[in-house]
Amino acid sequence: MAKRPPTIPDSELDVLKVLWDLGQATVREALETLRAAGRQWSYATVATLLDRLESKGLVTSDRRELAFVYKPVISGQEVRQKRVNSLVDKLYQGEPGLLVLHLLKSHPLDPDQAKEVRSVLDQMMGEKSRKKER
Amino acid sequence: MAKRPPTIPDSELDVLKVLWDLGQATVREALETLRAAGRQWSYATVATLLDRLESKGLVTSDRRELAFVYKPVISGQEVRQKRVNSLVDKLYQGEPGLLVLHLLKSHPLDPDQAKEVRSVLDQMMGEKSRKKER
DNA sequence: GACCTTGTTAGACAACTGTCTTAGGATACA
DNA sequence: TGTATCCTAAGACAGTTGTCTAACAAGGTC
Numbered sequence: 555m556a557k558r559p560p561t562i563p564d565s566e567l568d569v570l571k572v573l574w575d576l577g578q579a580t581v582r583e584a585l586e587t588l589r590a591a592g593r594q595w596s597y598a599t600v601a602t603l604l605d606r607l608e609s610k611g612l613v614t615s616d617r618r619e620l621a622f623v624y625k626p627v628i629s630g631q632e633v634r635q636k637r638v639n640s641l642v643d644k645l646y647q648g649e650p651g652l653l654v655l656h657l658l659k660s661h662p663l664d665p666d667q668a669k670e671v672r673s674v675l676d677q678m679m680g681e682k683s684r685k686k687e688r
Numbered sequence: 689m690a691k692r693p694p695t696i697p698d699s700e701l702d703v704l705k706v707l708w709d710l711g712q713a714t715v716r717e718a719l720e721t722l723r724a725a726g727r728q729w730s731y732a733t734v735a736t737l738l739d740r741l742e743s744k745g746l747v748t749s750d751r752r753e754l755a756f757v758y759k760p761v762i763s764g765q766e767v768r769q770k771r772v773n774s775l776v777d778k779l780y781q782g783e784p785g786l787l788v789l790h791l792l793k794s795h796p797l798d799p800d801q802a803k804e805v806r807s808v809l810d811q812m813m814g815e816k817s818r819k820k821e822r
Numbered sequence: 823g824a825c826c827t828t829g830t831t832a833g834a835c836a837a838c839t840g841t842c843t844t845a846g847g848a849t850a851c852a
Numbered sequence: 853t854g855t856a857t858c859c860t861a862a863g864a865c866a867g868t869t870g871t872c873t874a875a876c877a878a879g880g881t882c
Contacts, residue, residue: 558840563869567778581829599871601830606869620879621829634779634790641775642795644701645768650791651801656768657784657791658808661776667785668813674792675809679802692870697839715859733841735860740839754849755859 560610562633568593569603570633573613573626580621694744696767702727703737704767707747707760714755 562570572584579587585600604624607613615622638653646652663671696704706718713721719734738758741747749756772787780786797805 558867561868564778565870595870596872597829598831598873602871605831630779635794637775637779638787638790638794641771644698645764645771649801650795651797651805653772654788654791654797654805655801655808656772657788658805658812660769660772661784662812663785663788665813667783667789668809671785671788671792672806672809672813674789675802675806678792678796679799679806692837695838699840729840730842731859732843736841739861 560612562607562610562612565599566603566607566612567633569600570607570612570626570628571630573624574630578623578625580623582621584624694746696741696744696746699733700737700741700746701767703734704741704746704760704762705764707758708764712757712759714757716755718758 568588569584572587573579576583576587581597581601581604584604585595585597588595588600604613604615604622608615608624612628613624613626615624617623638650642648642650642653646656702722703718706721707713710717710721715731715735715738718738719729719731722729722734738747738749742749742758746762747758747760749758751757772784776782776784776787780790
């Protein structure tokens with residue numbers, strides 16, 4: 555029974571996000587930030603979560619003066635990438651296009667974003683058609 | 689300590705997918721399908737998973753002759769919807785556009801899909817600009 | 823020195839997941 | 853009728869997640 559690969563559960567993700575925002579934080583700083591954002595956790599809970607993140611190798615800690623300072627090792631970009639890939643694999647037959655379609659159909663974009671999306675798309679199509687041109 | 693809302697773990701999702709594909713299935717049918725797809729599970733494992741799905745209200749069972757026949761109650765569409773929403777909320781600040789951009793940038797679409805995406809987008813932009821036109 | 827305040831550590835504990843073993847009820851066929 | 857099949861039921865058991873209590877160390881304060 556192979557050990558499961560490490561995942562990032564919701565609660566850990568919440569504290570990781572704080573580290574991305576602040577760059578680094580002590581338990582107490584993270585706690586304050588999370589409290590401000592509505593999470594009613596105890597100090598020990600946050601400490602545990604940071605600890606678990608560290609055993610998974612996703613953050614590092616560095617003792618400074620009184621308290622440990624935690625820094626993210628994994629970036630938001632990486633986490634997003636993994637999550638999206640896994641979603642596409644599991645629910646969109648590995649076809650990112652299906653997910654894009656789904657998103658556009660069910661969530662209207664605001665005009666600025668729509669424009670940006672279009673330009674990315676045009677660029678992509680431009681290359682493709684220049685390349686195939688049969 | 690509020691009970692956590694029911695989720696659909698990976699293993700359950702795999703059997704649910706079989707139900708979506710086949711429309712309905714007995715434990716054995718699901719097992720065969722999963723085996724064919726490479727999942728090396730025992731009969732009892734599949735039975736347990738279907739059972740858990742049923743307690744979560746995501747499938748129903750109906751005794752036919754020998755065995756129970758399970759049918760999905762929740763659709764693939766619904767599950768996709770929820771997953772996408774939660775991904776967007778958790779990692780894209782609730783902005784679906786960011787996810788769309790990310791997808792387009794990191795996963796090139798094939799031309800047919802690109803075309804389809806563009807048409808959906810054009811339609812959307814058409815409405816918007818007609819509507820705001822200030 | 824006796825006490826707070828902050829911090830860390832260890833561990834508790836229930837719910838959820840991933841998998842399976844085993845016991846027991848039907849069905850089927852020799 | 854006995855035995856091989858196939859099914860459900862019950863529950864085991866370890867690993868993960870969500871959250872916390874409680875013990876204990878180090879730095880100030882009176």
